[in-house]
Amino acid sequence: MNPKVITVARDVLAATRADAEDFRELRSRAGTLIVNVLSSPGSGKTSLLQATARHWQGRFRMAVLVGDLATDRDAQRLAPWVDVVQMTTGGACHLEIPLVRKAFDRLPLADWDFLFIENVGNLVCPASHDVGEHVRVVLLSTTEGDDKPAKYPKMFRTSQALVVSKLDLLPYVPFSVEAVTEDARLIQPELAVLPVCALDGRGVAEWCGYLEQTRRDRLLQRVETPT
């Protein structure tokens, strides 16, 4: 029997990059900062976005595109707070730009202030895929151990911010925020480090302030600079 043959052209990668760049540029013009949120399963991505929405309380227009292999549980958790579209990948281990654009088109507005893309829970594969974001944020919970930056270097090298989540569990686990900051900055010296507890609200104002400042720096600077 002849083997079935799949042919893959490298051009696909260039087309994907151009697609992500096009989406980023379109959203930039609309004043929308796109934030790609990545972590292991269960690090608290959804809880962080709930806390973010509560903190802003309508002061910014915020939407979430949430990715999972299966179920719409995360979208259901977010729906009381923000406009949200669930993307189920049917088993695929990361999000790609075509699915993100399709999901975006289902949102009721186009001119958001912040668009969050909650990626599939996976500290490996999503690091290799540009989904049109301006900012890539990796979450690491205190219960996962502070040895993760060296063990998952690409995720930390390609991120601009590290959110250390589940601060409330710090007394019960062997984890040092200082050690993880030092290790992560060996890999990515410019990394912003933001310790947060989504449950009791510690650090949420600083996290939201970081996003607001980043949006001003990246998108609004030229517009708002007095002439």
Added chain:
Amino acid sequence: MNPKVITVARDVLAATRADAEDFRELRSRAGTLIVNVLSSPGSGKTSLLQATARHWQGRFRMAVLVGDLATDRDAQRLAPWVDVVQMTTGGACHLEIPLVRKAFDRLPLADWDFLFIENVGNLVCPASHDVGEHVRVVLLSTTEGDDKPAKYPKMFRTSQALVVSKLDLLPYVPFSVEAVTEDARLIQPELAVLPVCALDGRGVAEWCGYLEQTRRDRLLQRVETPT
């Protein structure tokens, strides 16, 4: 410019399956139970294997092949307790059988009682790859949330045992062992569920007993049955 073209034959998959089957059969004849250990990053795979080695204290010949994207930190943690070989994947998100066989060839013995394969920390991709194991075990720590079976169904559907780790943190987190057991068994009715705390030793005897029984059932039954 012409695009570069990569050609992939489906036959590769059949060859990989045969390779995994060959490795399993060889190790079966030597009396070695192969255990593929999978979880998110930081769920406690290495700590569980340390606790397993301490519990057995030389009563069984035990070796570990440990997979990571980068670093040999896990191998260093295990080396005081057991024979161990570190496999670094150079960024790849899961282990495959050729690397496992190469690592196995570096061990000092061939006739282990138990060979553990500590996979890359990833709750998605390793579920799709047979590395020659007899038993697939998924760890889920109490801090990751009890909604994971429905969200990562393939990992739970293809496993024979679920170890619920970090029992010591149960008082501080919203997690129900009963709920996760029920959800996981909707996906895989035969799943053995083993709650464990590697730090204080709770459940470690039951986990080791499960492995000893599985080894008897899978490998030794015919030999040891009285005639």
